[in-house]
Every structure is written in C-alpha cells, then in structure tokens.
Amino acid sequence: MTSSPHHDDPGRPFAARLQTPDLAALNQTLDRRNFLRRTASGLGGLALGSLLGNQAAGASANEQALDAFRQRVAPRAKRVVYLFMAGGPSQFETFDYKPRLINMLGKSLPDSVRQGQRLTGMSANQAALPIAPSLYKFAQHGKTRTWVSELLPYTAQVVDELCLVKSLYTEQINHDPAITFFQTGHQLPGRPSIGSWVSYGLGSENQNLPAFIVLVSKNASKDQPLYARLWGNGFLPSEYQGVQFRAGKDPVLFLNNPEGYDGADREEMLTYLTQLNQLQNESWGDPEVNARISQYEMAFRMQTSVPEVMDTSTEPDEVFELYGPDSRDKGTYAANCLLARKLLEKDVRFVQLYHQGWDHHGSLPKGMKNQCQQVDQATAGLIVDLKRRGLLDDTLVVWGGEFGRTVYSQGRLTTTDYGRDHHPRCFTMWMAGAGVKAGFSYGQTDDFSYNVVKDPVHVHDFQATLLHLMGIDHEQLTYKYQGRRFRLTDVEGKLVKGILT
Template sequence: MSTPQDLADLENRRRFLTHAGMGLGTTAMASLLSRSAHAESASAAKETGLPPGCHHAPKAKRVIFLFMAGGPSQMDLFDYKPNLDQYFKQELPKSVSQGQRVTAMTKGQTQLIASTKFKFAQAGESGLWMSELLPHLSKQVDKLCFIDSMNTDSINHDPGKTLFSTGSEIPGKPSMGAWLSYGLGTLNKDLPDYVVMPSAFWGGKVNVQGLYSRLWGSGFLPSKHQGTSFQTAGDPVLFLSNPRGVNADVRRRMLDSLGVLNQKHFAEIGDPEIQTTIAQQEMAFRMQTSVPELTDISDESAETLAMYGPDVDKPGSYARNCLLARRMAERDVRFIQLFHRGWDHHSKLPPNLIAQCSDVDQPTSALLADLERRGLLEDTLVVFAGEFGRTIYCQGTLTHDVYGRDHHPRCFTALIAGGGVRGGMRYGKTDEFSYNIVENPVHVRDLHATMLHLLGIDHGRLTFPYQGLDQKLTGVNPSRVVTEIFA
C-alpha cells in the first residue's frame, strides 16, 4: 500500500519527467527547425545560384567591425560644427536639450557648451570635413560613408555595448557574428567563423570599460557560433599548444577515441550540443596549425608593416590586430571584431582623445588601403563605431584646452566602407549643436538590418525559434535597410 510520501514522490517524479520532456522536446524541436531551415537554404542556393543562406545577391561576404568602446566624441572627430565657437561657455538652450535624459554624472549641472578645440579640414575629392586628429584616415575619406545620424536606446556603457553587439540591451542574446555564422555558415574550415581581438592597453588609459564574453557569445544559438577570442599575450587562443609530452599524433588518437564516445553519447540522448562539441574539438585540432600560420607576420613586407605604424610590432596592439584582421579577411573568416577601449572621456578629453587617435588613425587607414590594394575591400564590409556619442556640453572644468563630455545616445557618427557602400558621402544630419538628429535618423538596429542586407540576408527572415518567438538580430522593433548609402 502506498504511503502519502510515496504518492508525493511519484507526483514529483511525474512532474519532473513531464517538465523535462517538454524542455528536451523544445530543444530538439528548435534544433530540428534550425537544421530544416539550413537544408531549405542549401536547396534554395542550388536553385537560385545564391550563396548558402542568402535571400538575395550579396554585396559583401565578410565583416570587419572596429568597435571603439567608450563612445568617441563625434563633434571632435567627424561631425563638424564651425559655428559653435560663438556659443562657448554659454548654456545649452532648453529648446535644444528639451529635458532629455542625462546620466547621473551631469544631472543637475549647468550645461555649458564646449566647442571643440581641434581644427577641421576638408579631405579627398569629396571634400568631407575631418578632424586634424585623424590625418591618415583623412586620406581614405573617399572610401568612407559617414552616418552622422546614428542613435541608440542606451545611455550607459554596458547596455550600450550589449545593444550594439547583440541587438538587445538584455544580456544573453546572440551576437552579430554568431548570427552570421548561423545564417551563412563557414567560409574556412581551418579557422573559426567569428574571431574577436580586444586590443591590449598600456599605461595612461583612463575610464577603460570592461569587456565581457557575452558580447561575442552565441546566446540561444548553438554554441559553435560563438566568437573565438584571441589573446593579447601567449598563445593566440587559450590551450592552443599541446602540453608537454603530447604531440600531434597523440592528440589525433585522443580526439578519435573521444569522438567515438561522444557519438555513442549522442545516439543515446540526441543532445545537439554533443555534435557541437565534436565539431569544435576537430576545429581546435586544425587551428593548432592554422592559427600559428595566421599570426606569424614574418612573411609581410617591410612596406606593409610600415603602413600599419610602429605599434604593429607589439602583439595585442590595435595596429597588430588590424594587420591580423586583413590576414583573416584573406583567409575568409566571416566576422572579425576588434575592440579598442579607452574612449570614455568625462574629463581631460583633449589629451586623452589625442592619445586614442594616435592608436587607431594610422592602422585603420592602413587596413582600408591594404584591403583595397588586395581586391578585398569590395566584398568586405568595414564598420567603425562606438556604443554612443558625447554631449556638446561640458562635464567638469571648462576652458578652451580642458573639458570633458558625458554620454550622448541621441546622435553620433559611424563610419562604413567597402562591401557595396558608397564612399565619400555623409548620411543623416544633426542640429548645429550635434545634439539632436534633424535628418534621416539611423538606429543601431537599422545599421544591423543594413549590414545583413549587404551580406545577402533579409533581416526579417534570419530567425531562430526560442521561447515561443522567432528571434531575430533586429528583434521585434521596426528596422529599416538604409539603401541610400549603397553604391
């Protein structure tokens, strides 16, 4: 005869198995739907002649995303406002600020206008205005599209970087590179689809914001689509080298044996992550050869090394990472993301901005020129942006040579080149204070939709079933493709 405790235990077991079954069923269904979508994509590719995963003919096949973490000051670098000197140290008109949200760092303070101390000049055949802080990049201006009307939802760094990287302020969603790996598949069997390279930083940096692996994570997508982070010192990828006493033959036999066990485990429980583990272990084995060859720049000419500047000799520097990004583009890595930190200038902006631009100006220019001369720029989309912009009003001490700026999500500038984008142009417009957008706003999600379109993807059709919703990089918010910037 069953006791009340026996019945309670039985009920608990029934509830657990029911709920677990539903959970496993949902996971399996998502996996099957994902495989079905990829099978349909492959079938459609044969019928239409399009590359696998593409909904229309792509202009680009890969992306290099140069992320300036911290928020570069658009009015000191790109968004030239020549009449602002006359407003220096005057309060920003209420008709401009409109009571809009500010951070706690400047809440309640008088918003005194700080016009830039840096000079601007027209560059290239297009005659676009560029700051004196970017003399090398100014030479590439005819390759660049300046989107001056970028805007975002986020006024703080963590949600801002998360939104730019994943399309959502809520952590845990797949990153841009993970979506591309999932949607388009691999171009190179010996290197990851998605590589991340944070720049090393040395003394003198201020307000260096943290980076988190979720910014290049796979979220609810299969984990094989997550970014592989290259280290700034030692092995480029953790545990790339074999331990003492283990050679390539031993490693191969070990992986073969482990693969048999994993396949047996997969046959028993059907967890798709087991197949991911097998695939990633095989990729790691191939990377033991491909990554050292990739990161060995001894075969680069002296002329090429000089293009990228003196820091190219420093492993982990932004300059070295730009050169590696070009080498990855040659080897068809799908999504390459560089993170350069230190752009959060709440005080002493002029000297700190000079240092930051010294880091990135020549290498970014060299990357564009190097891609072009090798015939890679036409199908490589290069994006240069931070998570938001800076305020025209000062934070802290204000003189012509000393000022800081707070976070400003309402307008900032992103640069785009290559991959079907028209160079030598500006898109969007801000008011005379670089505070509000007055023409052609472009939200971060619009940029995502535009990037996907250039890669041959309809952003509304790149989906993954999760939590009862067909999830997308651009989310449920209305997003548009900015076709006006297309070549």
C-alpha cells in the same frame, strides 16, 4: 578488463580499434529501460525525455529554416571587419564639424535644443550645461571635400573611401547596455552577438579557422570593461560564438597540446570523444552535442592554422610602415589591424576588433589625441591594404562606438580643457567597402550635434543594413528559442537604402 587501443593490434585501422567492448557496454546503459530503472523518479525521467525531445524538435525546425534561408542568400559582402571603439568617441573631435560653436564657449545649452532629454547621473545635477567647442581644427579632404578633424590625418587621406553616417541614435545612455545593444540587438545580456548571427546564418568559408574571431587591443586604456558575452553565442549553438585571439605564447587558450602530449595522442583522444558524443547524441538528442563535436574538430585543425595566420614575420617592411610602428608589437590595435587583414585573406567571415579608452568625461582634449594616435594610421592602413589587394570590393569595414558625446562640458570647463558626457541622441560612425557608397555622408544633426534633423539611423537600422550587405534579410534570419522566434533586430529595424550602391 578490456585492453586500451594503445595495447590493441597495431595493424588494425585506428577507427576499427575504437570499437571496444567498453563503448558497447556504455551504449547498452543508455537504452530506455536502463535509463528509467536507474532514475530515482521514472515520471521525472519521462518528463526530462519529453523536454529533450522538444529541444531536438526545435533544433530540427531551426535547421530546416536555416537550410531554406541559405538558399536565398545573395551577399554584397563576403566578410566584415568591425572596428569597435568602446567608450563612445566624440563626434565633435572626429567627423561632425560644428563651426557655429566656436563663438559659444561657456554659453548654456538652450532648452529648446535639449527638449527635456534625460541626462546621466554624472551631469544631471550640474547647475549649468556650458557649451564646449572642439579645440581641434577641421579641414576638407579628398575629392569629396569632406570635413575631418586634424586628429585623424591618416583617415583624412582615405576619406573618399568612407561612407560617413552622422545620424546614428540609440535609447541606451550608459556603456554596458549601449554596447550590449549594439553587439546583440538587446540591452540585456543573453542574446547572440552580431558576429554569431552572421556565422550561424552563413557558415564558414575556411574550415580551419573559426567564422567569427575577436581581437582586443592590449594598448588601450581599460576605462570600461569588455565582457566575453559581447561576442558570445547566446542561445545559438556554442560553435557560433566568437573566438578571441590573444597576443603571446598561446593565441587561443587551451589550444596547444599539454607537455608530453603529441598530435597523434590528441587525434586519438578526439576520435574517442567524437564517438562518445555521438552515442550521447543518439540517446539524448541534444543539439549542443553536435556543436561540441564541431568545436573539438575545429580546435584540432586550428593547431596548425592558427600559428600560421598569427605569424607576421614574413610581411615586408613597407606593410609595417603602412600600419604604423605599433604594428610590430603583437596585441596592439595596429598589429590587430594587420592580423585582421590576414584573417580576411583566409576568408574568415567576421573579424571584430575592440579598442577601449574613448570614455572622456574629463581631460577630453588630451584623451582624444592619445586615442586617435593609437588608431588613426592603422585604420587607414587597413583600408589601403584591403583595397590594393582587391579585398575591399567584397569586404565591409565598420568603425564606431556605442553612442556619442554631449556638446556641453561635464564638470569643469576652461579654454583648454573639458569633458563630455554620454550622448545617445546622435553620433557618427562610418562604413567602407562592399555595397556602400564611397566618399558619401548620410544624415545630419543640428548645429549643436544634439539632435538628428535628417535621415535618422537607429541601431537596429544599422544592424539590418549590415546583415543585408552580407546577403541576410534581418527579418528572415531567426532562431526559435523558448517558444519564440528571435532575430538580431528583435521586432524593429529597417534597411538604410540611402547609403547602398
């Protein structure tokens, strides 16, 4: 029996001690003759080898295209923090001020405004579609005199930094396909997420942390589920998937060593695994093997880097005061905003925050008040913090959900209570920072915030513009899969030049 490296000569270099007869024998078993002899069907094995060869050729073509693409990159933004408000925030209670609705409480939405637009199953059978003006007041703020709801007093203080886009629209009317469409460019699961595309196209600037990190608020209402595929890699190599950081003892699952297992043991194990995976890669040519090697190596480096970046105990009190009292409670939206700033300082390429709870089919006034209180101060604090540290100039901040809400009330309407259904035809989101106009509003909706009347922006247009700000031509960053070249914007998308500096 071959001795293990634990019993081998301790004076030999560690890498040399790994060249054991076990690995040599394993390599011999992977030659073509042994593979065919041990396979039940030789022709089937040949077909499999041909298929794997095609996969390797496809991977090589993708790498060559990526190398050429990277030579053309000239980014406006070095990094992105995307604050995704899952559930669809109401534009009526946030940024799209519609004063004419105040005197239209309870009146039916005119057919000329609806124009036959399909409704969800939740309001399609309503006898009437009564108009519900917002209960909350709006006021003008900043040098730009931009209208902002009283629900967002902290955001109002930084409105001169924001580029409001009021004319977003999508074809997706229900949550899962709408969120999937925003995050992956397609309403059906299986495509790479926007963060994965950025990670794949641009790589990482910090070798000790993933290029794409995800944070999910623990203090948000779980009215709509979030699936890990929203930050998944799809058909891209798995090293480009988003890595979720959690609050608690283990920020990244399965990262820490098991009990009784130290760093030297893990290094030894990873060296063995790397060598085994290299043998497998030489024999099979599967590009996913290299991705697996990269992930193991990253996990080892993260054992040191993650505890450091997750530790906010050294932040001064004024920083916690800036982000709000919840910022001391790890895992809340406010704490995640503070953590996002630390990750951006470490040059993490793409940081995505998810905050659920915006799906207000009923009791919207109360629900919107609670949601805005959870995110308002921390969001504004993040903008202020990035700017004073000189990071806002090359960081793009995005805030928004998957669609908007209807002007009419879903179900019961009173002078103090109402709900709003999903509305894909127009909604508001904003960007701030690198490459976008500050203190600027783009696009316009009608008096009912039901239709876009000026400068429509499709989801694919938004995605194309975000990639452009990162130095990526959305038509050029592609990946060949199953015989077709895919991209984030599919076959659509155009640059929204009107919001760029």
